[in-house]
Amino acid sequence: MTFQTVKEMSDAVKPAAAVLSDRVGVTNPSAITGELVDRLVWTAVFGADPELRGTARWIVRSLAAAKGVRQASIHDLYMAIGRGQAGGFTVPAMNVRAMAYDTARAIIRAAMALKAGAFIFEIARSEIGYTEQRPHEYAAVVIAAALREGFTGPICIQGDHVQMNAKKYNSPERDKELDAVRALIKEEIAAGFYNIDIDTSTLVDLTKPTLPEQQEVNVSLAADFTAFIRQYEPQGVTVSVGGEIGEVGGKNSDVHELRAFMGGYNAALKQRGGALVGISKISVQTGTAHGGFVNADGTVRTDVQIDLKTLEELSRVAKSEYGLAGAVQHGASTLPPEAFDAFPRVGACEIHLATDFQNMVYEHPQFPADLKAEMYAWIREHAIEERKPKDTDEQFIYKARKKAIGPFKRRMWSIDEAARRAIGRSLEERFAFLMKQLKIANTTEVVSRFVRVPQVPIDREAEIVAAGGKISAAEKKAEGLAD
Numbered sequence: 034m035t036f037q038t039v040k041e042m043s044d045a046v047k048p049a050a051a052v053l054s055d056r057v058g059v060t061n062p063s064a065i066t067g068e069l070v071d072r073l074v075w076t077a078v079f080g081a082d083p084e085l086r087g088t089a090r091w092i093v094r095s096l097a098a099a100k101g102v103r104q105a106s107i108h109d110l111y112m113a114i115g116r117g118q119a120g121g122f123t124v125p126a127m128n129v130r131a132m133a134y135d136t137a138r139a140i141i142r143a144a145m146a147l148k149a150g151a152f153i154f155e156i157a158r159s160e161i162g163y164t165e166q167r168p169h170e171y172a173a174v175v176i177a178a179a180l181r182e183g184f185t186g187p188i189c190i191q192g193d194h195v196q197m198n199a200k201k202y203n204s205p206e207r208d209k210e211l212d213a214v215r216a217l218i219k220e221e222i223a224a225g226f227y228n229i230d231i232d233t234s235t236l237v238d239l240t241k242p243t244l245p246e247q248q249e250v251n252v253s254l255a256a257d258f259t260a261f262i263r264q265y266e267p268q269g270v271t272v273s274v275g276g277e278i279g280e281v282g283g284k285n286s287d288v289h290e291l292r293a294f295m296g297g298y299n300a301a302l303k304q305r306g307g308a309l310v311g312i313s314k315i316s317v318q319t320g321t322a323h324g325g326f327v328n329a330d331g332t333v334r335t336d337v338q339i340d341l342k343t344l345e346e347l348s349r350v351a352k353s354e355y356g357l358a359g360a361v362q363h364g365a366s367t368l369p370p371e372a373f374d375a376f377p378r379v380g381a382c383e384i385h386l387a388t389d390f391q392n393m394v395y396e397h398p399q400f401p402a403d404l405k406a407e408m409y410a411w412i413r414e415h416a417i418e419e420r421k422p423k424d425t426d427e428q429f430i431y432k433a434r435k436k437a438i439g440p441f442k443r444r445m446w447s448i449d450e451a452a453r454r455a456i457g458r459s460l461e462e463r464f465a466f467l468m469k470q471l472k473i474a475n476t477t478e479v480v481s482r483f484v485r486v487p488q489v490p491i492d493r494e495a496e497i498v499a500a501g502g503k504i505s506a507a508e509k510k511a512e513g514l515a516d
Contacts, residue, residue, distance in 0.1 A: 036076045039088050045069065046092060050099075055493065057095035065096055067181055074134055074177035078170055079443055080500075087497030090173035094225075094491045097180040103486045104172065104225035105187035107153065108273035110483040111313040111358035114382055115351075119479050122472040123362075123376040126153040126191055127464070128387030129175070130164045131394040131438050132445050135457045137178035143464035145184055149473045150480030153228060155191035155385070158217060162508030165439030168192070168217075168224035169499035186477065187486045191228035191273075192221040193385065197254065199235040215261055220502075222265050222272065223495065227487075230275035230316065230361075231258045239284065244293035248278065252294060255312070256301035263309050269487045271310055275361060275383075279318035285340055286317035288350050295355050314382050315351050316361040319344045329425045339365075339372065345379035358382035366390065373470035384471065390460060391435060394445075397459055399452040404444060408437040415440075439509065 036042040043052040049064035050057050059065075073089050073096075080086035097103070113119040129136045137154065144152055154175045161167060166174070172190055179188055195217060201210040221229060233254040241247045255276045266272045278294045279286035294315070302311050319340045339362075348359035359382035365372075366389035376384050394400060412419075412433050419433035438445070448456075468474060 036072060036080070036085065036089070039084060042073075042076065042085070042088060042092070045072065046096075050092075050096060052092065057092055057099075059096060059099035062100060065100065065180065070096075070177055070181040074174060074181075075446070077173045077177065078134075078446070083497050083501035086170075087500035088493060090169060090500065091491060091493040091496040093173050093177045093180065094496075097176045098491065100180060101185035102176060102179045102188060103488075104176070104190055104227060105484050105486050106227035106270055106273045107151075107189045107484060108228075108271045108310075108313050109485060110151065110480060111273060111382060112356070113479075113483045114358040115313075115356040117352075119483065120380075121377060122151060122476060123381045124151045124153060124383045124473065125467055125471055126155045126193065126383055126385045127390070128155050128157065128160060128193060128385070129171070130156075130160060130387065130391050130435065132448070132453070132456065133164075133166065133171070133174045134178055134446065135453050136390060136394070136460055137175050138182055139457045139460035140464050141179050141182040141184050143461050143468055145182065147465060147468050147474040148477045149468050149475070150186055150477035150484075151473045152468070153189045153191045153383070155193040155228075155230075157194040158192070158196050158214075159194065160387075160435075161217075162504055163436045163439050165442055165504045165509070167499065167502050167504065168221045168226055169496060169502075172224045172226070187480065187484050189228055189273075189484075190224075190226050191230060192217070192226045193230050194232045195221075195229055195258070196232035197235050202236060214258065218258065218262060219265055220499070222262070222267070224499065225489070227266070227270050228273040228275075229262060230277070231255050231312075232277045232316070233258070234277035234279055234316070237279065244289055245297055248290065248294045248297055251278070252297035252301055255294075255298055256305055259302055259311060260305040260309055263306075267487060267489045269485070270489065273314075274310075274312045275314045275316055276312045277316035279316075285319055285343060286347060287343060288346055291315065291317070291347055291350055292354075295351075299355075312357065314358045314361050315347070316363055317344065317347050319362065329428060339368070339375075341375055341379050344376075344381055348380035348382065352380070361385065367392075370466065370470075373467060374472075376470075377472040386467065388435075390463070391438070393459060393463060394456060395434060397456045399455040401448060401452065404441070404448070408434065408441050411440060412437050436509075439504065 046052055049061050050059045073093050076085055076089035156171050233251045236250040238247050259274050262272050278290050302309050351357040351359050359380050361383040362381050363385045365384050366386035416433040416436040420429040
């Protein structure tokens with residue numbers, strides 16, 4: 034279901050709000066029905082032209098703001114954790130790929146039931162391409178999900194793995210790659226992504242003789258991008274910036290690397306502006322891999338050993354010596370259920386979760402078998418570059434099926450309502466379990482105490498312009514990390 038014209042959209046909203054050229058005035062909050070939100074979010078994603086999509090996104094964000102739902106930065110909460118004024122929990126940062134609206138609604142329902150406020154929605158640079166969700170669309174879907182479920186409070190949305198491609202950086206395309214990352218940062222901030230994880234750890238050079246030399250490029254670019262973020266963040270917002278010292282899936286991190294990075298980063302940032310606010314957390318490698326380790330039959334290994342002692346030590350040093358919230362654990366969603374309560378125990382401030390939720394959608398008994406077969410056939414034809422020489426067919430499909438999410442987005446959103454509800458219930462149960470294990474139940478109070486909700490104007494024209502943005506062929510094929 035969709036709106037056919039902007040006028041029809043405005044007419045449909047009239048019982049709840051007055052839609053003027055420059056603002057939306059909510060006249061009857063109780064008239065913001067679930068059906069209205071469903072129609073708006075569909076148009077925000079699948080509307081026939083940028084004006085329809087952008088206007089729908091503007092209306093969604095305006096209605097949500099009137100109901101107390103605005104995008105925010107988690108920076109001040111993380112600084113409070115670094116000072117010892119808050120803590121005891123690990124913030125889940127959840128990548129929403131497949132059936133984004135239903136998945137986001139499931140996260141919101143789980144959070145509301147547990148009175149959880151400390152959680153983050155995120156999408157990585159690579160995911161934007163293959164899920165075909167540019168930042169303004171992603172933000173509108175998340176905000177619509179919160180509005181649909183009756184949530185009130187700050188919503189934190191994060192740019193995950195705003196990552197440098199090492200091959201491009203070390204080639205004549207370096208300036209083009211740097212410009213692409215800067216453009217993405219500007220786009221994300223404009224869309225209300227007030228949390229951005231810079232990932233230049235791809236450029237750490239372990240062949241160099243000393244740790245400062247190994248981290249030199251990582252340090253310099255992390256400081257450059259932090260300064261760039263501070264230049265574009267809205268008034269009243271301090272974007273939460275994350276750095277990364279070790280590429281996930283590679284060598285495990287240690288405290289010496291952390292100190293080498295932080296010493297270099299703080300000095301480099303000071304050179305770029307003495308008053309610039311630095312990072313609030315640091316991502317490390319402790320033995321996981323993005324998407325999990327895949328067996329020959331396409332199942333995911335559950336015997337992964339995480340170096341929890343190192344994670345604990347890294348978090349302790351990050352807090353005590355640098356005032357950060359702690360260390361961030363990536364690549365964790367496919368770990369066995371009994372692993373998750375360890376993260377708050379060892380002081381990890383954040384954990385990134387993605388692939389398991391995608392797996393749950395694909396493997397749910399209510400997911401249409403014919404649609405899945407069609408998607409897998411598409412993968413075999415169009416995502417063959419994902420296949421490694423030694424991959425079995427099952428391994429290839431498991432690793433490549435994320436690439437079908439964008440091309441089949443409309444079809445997945447159009448699954449029978451009963452099936453979508455069933456999938457949503459399963460996701461909600463999983464999110465609730467993780468939130469309990471990560472100890473974020475009853476964190477709405479601490480979030481309200483430390484997280485400021487900025488009153489950033491919502492610009493209709495900016496939403497329309499952003500709605501005209503396309504996903505390039507290169508972005509759809511992009512390799513990168515997310516989880």
